[in-house]
Amino acid sequence: MSRNPPYAGLPKIDTGFTALRMPQSFSVRAAIIFGFLILLLSLLSSLQGTSSSTNTVTDTFLPAPGVIRLSVRANGTIWAAGQRSVFAQVTGSISEIPSGDAAQVKADQVLARISDDQYRNSLDAARSRLAGAEAEASAIIARLAQAKRELRRSERLYAADLIPRREKEEAWISLQELETRQVVEKTRVTQAATDLAQAQRNLDLCTLRSPIDGIILNTEARVGMQVQPSGVSLFTVAPSLDKLEIRVSVTESDIGKVQAGQLASFHVQAYPDRKFSGVVKTINRGGVQRDGVTYFGVLVAAENPDQMLLPGMSTEVTIDAGERHVERQIPLRALLYNPATEVIDRWQETLNGIRQQGQTQVWVVDD
Numbered sequence: 001m002s003r004n005p006p007y008a009g010l011p012k013i014d015t016g017f018t019a020l021r022m023p024q025s026f027s028v029r030a031a032i033i034f035g036f037l038i039l040l041l042s043l044l045s046s047l048q049g050t051s052s053s054t055n056t057v058t059d060t061f062l063p064a065p066g067v068i069r070l071s072v073r074a075n076g077t078i079w080a081a082g083q084r085s086v087f088a089q090v091t092g093s094i095s096e097i098p099s100g101d102a103a104q105v106k107a108d109q110v111l112a113r114i115s116d117d118q119y120r121n122s123l124d125a126a127r128s129r130l131a132g133a134e135a136e137a138s139a140i141i142a143r144l145a146q147a148k149r150e151l152r153r154s155e156r157l158y159a160a161d162l163i164p165r166r167e168k169e170e171a172w173i174s175l176q177e178l179e180t181r182q183v184v185e186k187t188r189v190t191q192a193a194t195d196l197a198q199a200q201r202n203l204d205l206c207t208l209r210s211p212i213d214g215i216i217l218n219t220e221a222r223v224g225m226q227v228q229p230s231g232v233s234l235f236t237v238a239p240s241l242d243k244l245e246i247r248v249s250v251t252e253s254d255i256g257k258v259q260a261g262q263l264a265s266f267h268v269q270a271y272p273d274r275k276f277s278g279v280v281k282t283i284n285r286g287g288v289q290r291d292g293v294t295y296f297g298v299l300v301a302a303e304n305p306d307q308m309l310l311p312g313m314s315t316e317v318t319i320d321a322g323e324r325h326v327e328r329q330i331p332l333r334a335l336l337y338n339p340a341t342e343v344i345d346r347w348q349e350t351l352n353g354i355r356q357q358g359q360t361q362v363w364v365v366d367d
Contacts, residue, residue, distance in 0.1 A: 063328040070321035072257050074298070076248035076266070078313045080238035081301070084212060088227035088234060089205045090114060097221055099235075105210040111235050112221045116206035119199065126199040130192035137185035144182055147175040214239040217311055241307045246278060248317050249288075249295040257321035258283060264300045266317040268309065276309065278302035280319060 092114040099111045154171040157163040208221075218236040221227075227234065246266060250258055262280045284297035300317060302309070344351065 063330050065325065065327050067323050067325055069323050070257055072250060072254045072319040072321050074248045074250045074254070074317055074319075076246045076298075076300070076315050076317050078268075078309055078311055078315060079245045079247055080217060080241055080311045081243035081245050082212070082214075083217060083236060083238035083311065085233035086111060086208055086211065086235040086237065087229070088114065088208070088231055089229050090119065090202050091228045092116070092118075092206065092226075094221055094223055094225045094227060094234075097219075097223060099210075099216070099219075101219075103215050105214065105216060105237060107210055107213050109210045110207055111210055111216075112208040114206040114208070114227065116203055119203040119206055123196070123199040123203050126192065126196040130189070130196050133185065133188040133192040137182070137189050140178060140182045140185050144175070144178040147171070147178045151175050208234065210235075210237050212237060212239060215241070236311075238311065241304055241310070244278075244302045244304045244309055244311070245281070246300040246302060246315055246317060248298045248300060248315075250298050250319075252287060252294040252296070255283070255287075255296045255298075258298055258319055259321075262319055262321060264317055264319045266300070266302075266315040268313045268315050270313065271308065276302060278317075 094112050095115045096113040097111070098113070099105060099109065105111070151168075151171040151174075154163065154168040158165060158168040214237050216235060217238050218233070220232055221234040246264075258280060260280050260283060264278045264280055265275050266278065267275060278300040279302075280298060281301040282299040287294040287296050289295075298319075300319075
């Protein structure tokens with residue numbers, strides 16, 4: 001396509017005159033005109049170059065079968081594998097913490113002691129009750145033996161018609177009463193023995209011990225602290241930090257995608273640029289309702305050889321739930337670009353043709 005030069009329409013300059021014969025004022029005007037023309041040509045050239053350097057390319061795709069990677073995201077908390085909490089099982093105040101600030105502990109090592117004066121008194125009282133019950137039971141046994149001899153004697157005398165029937169019956173009634181007393185005293189002995197065992201157990205529970213060999217993760221116990229059963233955890237002990245468990249809550253809508261053995265990745269705030277890996281270990285069968293949503297517990301096992309991860313850290317876990325084959329798929333970039341109006345106007349004819357063919361357009365910006 002031809003086009004007029006940008007300087008068309010300007011007054012022509014008669015170059016037949018020589019410079020020597022031109023008037024001086026005319027030469028100045030000619031120089032100004034030529035300078036303007038050169039500047040105008042430069043601007044037009046730069047605009048044409050800029051326009052030609054911007055290329056918009058369209059690629060067309062037909063929706064086709066494809067594969068979508070599935071994943072489940074959930075939040076969780078890191079635990080040390082096999083970690084155990086130590087609670088007080090009796091009421092009292094902590095009198096001593098022999099473990100101090102020790103990190104390593106052995107199984108059955110004393111961690112803390114609770115004041116045991118009242119429990120020692122209870123133990124002494126239980127021992128006294130048991131001794132009394134046993135003594136009474138022994139006395140009943142001796143009296144019962146004597147009553148049996150008396151009954152046999154009464155029967156012989158009655159048979160010889162030496163005593164009245166009433167005396168023989170009294171001997172028999174006395175024996176029955178003693179046998180009943182013996183049953184009662186045996187019950188008292190059994191109860192006293194049970195009370196003694198419980199008193200001994202309560203006294204033993206005044207000493208808090210480590211349940212396993214390992215390391216102390218947390219210590220909440222303080223000397224003078226009042227404790228009671230079902231209270232706060234006083235110590236948390238774990239075998240090591242080499243193996244971890246991430247306890248994740250997965251919603252009901254996603255739990256069907258999760259299976260044991262699936263790979264998982266997770267991040268922690270302490271190391272935002274590092275990705276850690278794990279494997280789904282177990283899935284709880286029962287759900288828990290929170291704010292109207294049902295969650296299922298999922299346990300993800302992870303290795304921690306460098307011990308960078310610590311129990312209690314919050315995590316965002318992504319579980320690789322496999323893949324799903326779909327019948328129609330288009331590139332995601334088709335949904336992310338919104339062309340300008342002038343671009344649509346420029347390619348309107350092409351777009352109309354794509355739509356008439358029942359195809360889907362994907363915009364690609366060529367950088």
